[in-house]
Amino acid sequence: MDGFKAFIGFALLGLVFWGAYLAISWVGDLWDGFIDSQYENELSIESGYPGISVSDIEIQWHGENEIRWITKDGVFQRNLPEVAGKNNFRIFVQ
Known part of the structure; x- marks a missing residue:
């Protein structure tokens, strides 16, 4: 029991x-x-490539007269600027 x-x-x-x-x-x-x-x-980006470390991905934003790193070496740098218009992103994978 x-x-x-x-x-x-x-x-x-x-x-x-x-x-x-x-x-x-x-x-x-x-x-x-x-x-x-x-x-x-x-903005979603999906990759089937395995094993990419966060520190290997860098994101850059550029507008008309400015380029700004959003992330560098896997570390957040700063926010996007408060501007209207087209946003262009470049994503680098080492």
């Missing part, structure tokens, strides 16, 4: 952990949706 009680206890504990995981995932999905709704445009 003690083995059966232990089995039921572990099963209930597993259900509690599973429910907590689902609740956290649900809240995370809500948060992702909120964050995504705050941006008008999104």
